[in-house]
Amino acid sequence: MANDIGILSFGAYLPRLRLQRKSIAAANNWFAPGLRGLAKGERAMANWDEDSITMALEAARDCLGGRERASLAQLMLASTTHPYDDRQNAGIVANALNLGSALASLDVTGSQRAGTSALATALAASGGREILVAAGEHRLAKAASPQEMHYGDGAAALLVGAGKPVARLLGAHSETVDFVSQFRARDVSYDYAWEERWIRDEGYMKIVPRAIEALMEASGAKPQSVTHFCMPCTLSRVAPGIAKRAGIAEGAVRDTLAATCGDTGAAHPLLMLVHALEEAKAGDRILVASFGQGCDALLFEVTDAIAGLAPRRAVKGSLARRREEANYPKFLAFNDHIVLERGMRAEGDKGSPLSTLYRNRDMITGLVGGRCRACGTVQFPRGRYCVKPECNALDSQDDQPFSDIGAKVMSYTADVLTYSPDPPAYYGMIQFDGGGRMMADFTDVDEGKVEVGMPMRMMFRIKEHDKARGFVRYFWKATPQ
């Protein structure tokens, strides 16, 4: 039975913006000319309204697709950049996925291994139950730092359980070593990293091969059988070096997505695993390893079920959904690295009434409206009386989630007056396919490209930062399909 435990489904998400590394290098050349050597390719850049939660949720939606969600027993959310220290971040994702309250949930954090540790724990704990592991990362980096070049924002999600996994777990092994290649203390926004040569020689090259060796021994597999080796590392030639030392074929070493996405931290091993699963065929063996105060190593064997998986965005689709961004100051502003004159309209304090949010959590976090039992009219939000004038039935509505329903633009504007961190603010009336409508903020739109009739889909995003209280208000926005 143990062999039947594995990955049932997978998904990924990358923010649409891709900051050009040459823009970073050009802007900082006066101060850090050495960055020019890293000025190749692009990195995924979160929009102002994205964080590790919104990205992980998108990956989770991609992973779950149209699957029945009632069978989910647990949700694990991994990140080193959870928006909340105390308010369960996984709980927000669970609510946005409308998973219901009968659910175990866990935030996993604390190292770059958080994603793989969550996955290994889920696989070990599953016992046949379905566990969703999602990881999202949105790390800050100081201007002109190598991290600013290397990092990217993104998320991945894997559904773990029994039955017909697309990839069966062959084994897992973890090493825990307090090797501090980099760290980020509480109340500090940025990573502090030690010398790369030391990290490479004393860290990666010693700890990771040891973990792989132990994994191979425990699972009875041969390193030569690995066809996909997923090993995130921002240092060059490290992954091939580890492969060589561990006896893994050179051709198995997978692209770290450095040129197209950047390193997405705790999410990255899972992102690379998803990318491998997208390309894998039955019988392939995928080794995923992560590094950070030790090493997690997991070995999977891809099964026939991989061919039957429904199409999804995953990593390839995420890489294809891109818009080049050459505006480095915009990146700085989105990450609050520069003090912008945001104007008096940005001063407003709307408060964050928690009891109001709780009472309406399905509506706000879950985008749940109503479907009238008397007349069939779907509507958002759900009122006590049905909105159809010929009906107006009282308390007649069942839950109607709108998050996965497509919509079309009915009217729109690009507003320069209202405060937006990324003006102009696009918003408009959208009509859901099959009924229901709402006045919605738009996100990830191109200037001048919005039209009446344009198909949209809903995305969970940051609506507003309540800076007076440090509270993040999330809601759903419409984005071009």
Next chain:
Amino acid sequence: MATGIRDKVVILGMGCSKFGERWDRNAEDLMVEAFEEGLKDAGIGRHQIEAAWFGTAIEEQHVGKSGVPLAMTLRLPYIPVTRVENYCATGTEAFRGAVYAVASGAVDIALALGVEKLKDTGYGGLPQRGRGGLNNFFWANISAPGSFAQLAAAYRAKHGVNASDLKRAMAHISVKSHDNGAKNPKAHLRNRITEEDVLKAPMIADPLGLYDCCGVSDGSACAIVTTPDIARGLGKKDLVGVKAIQLAVSNGQEVQYDGWDGSYFATTRVAAKRAYKEAGIDNPRKSISMFEVHDCFSVTELVTVEDLGLSEEGKAIGDVLDGFYDASGKVPCQIDGGLKCFGHPIGASGLRMLYEMYLQLNGRAGERQHPDPVLGMTHNLGGFPSQNVSSISIVGRYGA
């Protein structure tokens, strides 16, 4: 069976402050300015006012809540004062309260006064304000221009109008209002503008540029109303009667149900039908002498002339460009300069519109005077195209 309000109540007197950036005046000063004029015009003393309605919308910017600021400022003698707020239709709501009080026979003389002091925010445009605890969690990040700008996208899609034709008609609307406002000493903006000025102005909310938006001003206006008999007893001749006051308020059909296409005001269409019926008007395009619409934005005026039944649906652009609504046209619109030139001190605007109709009907509009006005209509709208309060008042020669 209700018989409506037609000619049960007449306007005894009206007052209107100078609108504008009144940096040296408090809201209370503006209230007194309007009230002094109204009281003198009515020819009564304050002790003869038996009830008052006080309209103010963004009270946290100036006088605060309740009817107390009105009673305190005007030293009203312990009479009932009701503070009303109904989005930007607040001024008409105050008028409606006073008119209904007189019509009911509960009081002989009632006052409606609206005021707003908007120019103490430190920035242009309407003051930022919350939408309500739950609404703040899910309402889109809308501004007033951004919500009304969407009329243009939906109107174009529905009627197959290209962007530049629509923008040109919108420009004509603003040019016409500035021509009228230039002749009005109480208007805030008294400069003439050209179509080119409008088209070249900076964008506020696509496709509304700066000159497609009304001004933001401080101001106050008031009306004192009574019965025809009492007015005559006070020596008034050529009475201006209230013919209709109607209000239609969105119930969610536009923003939550599927019928509305975003290109018009569902409420205004309903309120207009009811108002014409109440006033006994069969053909408004023929019968209405002049009117003021809530031209917060040029596109609002454009679609509203259709909603009021003055232009056929889809034909407003033609009528506007033909000059049908110019001061010299068949049915002048914004003959005083409108919100465009007066700005929009929210609580005052509905009463300011009535003030112009009242002056015109009394032949006191100076160089703006319409040759032979019989019926004047005001349309005072609050909220957003997708959820709003639309009010329509018709006043005219008493008995006509």
